[in-house]
Amino acid sequence: MTALNEELKRKIIDVLNLEDITPTDIKDDEALFDEGLGLDSIDALELIVLMDKDYGIKLTDPKLGKSIFQSIETMVAYISENRTK
Amino acid sequence: MLEKINIQKTCIIEGHQIVVDDKLVWSGAGVLPFSDFAKEAFLQLKIDYPKFYKMDALSKLAFLAAEYILQGEDTDELALVLANKSASLDTDIKHQKSIQDADHFYPRPATFVYTLANICAGEIGIRHGLQTENAFFVAEEFSKETIYSYVDYLLKSGKAKRVLCGWVEYFQEEYRALLYIF
Numbered sequence: 001m002t003a004l005n006e007e008l009k010r011k012i013i014d015v016l017n018l019e020d021i022t023p024t025d026i027k028d029d030e031a032l033f034d035e036g037l038g039l040d041s042i043d044a045l046e047l048i049v050l051m052d053k054d055y056g057i058k059l060t061d062p063k064l065g066k067s068i069f070q071s072i073e074t075m076v077a078y079i080s081e082n083r084t085k
Numbered sequence: 086m087l088e089k090i091n092i093q094k095t096c097i098i099e100g101h102q103i104v105v106d107d108k109l110v111w112s113g114a115g116v117l118p119f120s121d122f123a124k125e126a127f128l129q130l131k132i133d134y135p136k137f138y139k140m141d142a143l144s145k146l147a148f149l150a151a152e153y154i155l156q157g158e159d160t161d162e163l164a165l166v167l168a169n170k171s172a173s174l175d176t177d178i179k180h181q182k183s184i185q186d187a188d189h190f191y192p193r194p195a196t197f198v199y200t201l202a203n204i205c206a207g208e209i210g211i212r213h214g215l216q217t218e219n220a221f222f223v224a225e226e227f228s229k230e231t232i233y234s235y236v237d238y239l240l241k242s243g244k245a246k247r248v249l250c251g252w253v254e255y256f257q258e259e260y261r262a263l264l265y266i267f
Contacts (some may be wrong), residue, residue, distance in 0.1 A: 019135065046193065
């Protein structure tokens with residue numbers, strides 16, 4: 001697990017109050033929404049805030065969200081390319 | 086007019102104790118923050134409902150009181166009438182803090198959705214599949230006259246077979262839940 005993968009998983013667990021889940025429980029290519037972690041629309045909004053607050057990435061196009069938030073892998077790739085913090 | 090005699094069941098949560106029909110069902114150990122007490126009380130229920138952990142304190146309190154009182158109960162056409170003094174002020178303040186600083190402006194969606202007093206009633210409704218009348222009153226004290234007369238109306242008009250009503254108050258670690266089934 002890379003440092004950013006681990007860091008992102010910890011932040012997601014903390015911000016979304018995912019009780020009894022550890023970073024090792026979340027697979028990098030696991031679906032975050034619907035199946036997998038089963039996150040919902042409020043969680044999606046929280047992830048948008050997390051991207052802005054912790055990585056300086058402002059998501060202005062909602063259509064991009066679906067592809068970015070597919071999995072930890074896709075989020076890490078996007079963060080690595082676009083972070084300003 | 087409804088009287089105490091019409092109450093079928095009660096549940097009180099205060100002082101880290103859960104009492105159903107005057108019987109102590111569970112007690113939290115020591116002096117715990119409400120969040121820790123609520124988590125332990127939830128785990129005692131042995132139910133799979135991870136959404137609980139995302140709720141604010143008021144909703145956790147209401148959820149727990151409803152869960153304990155409704156164990157073994159039929160929830161068909163069960164209306165919901167709740168009241169408190171502080172509305173959602175505890176969560177409102179948390180939300181306010183997150184938007185206080187213009188240079189550090191990060192409102193939390195997961196907090197914001199709980200900045201309404203009746204959301205806790207919604208959480209009970211979702212959990213138990215309630216599609217009946219529900220109302221949330223905010224007043225300094227639990228007004229038996231107002232609440233009981235509304236409950237009486239719901240029952241007599243046939244809008245509900247039974248009513249879960251009561252007081253669910255939480256503000257900065259001070260809390261009390263008192264629910265009745267009529």
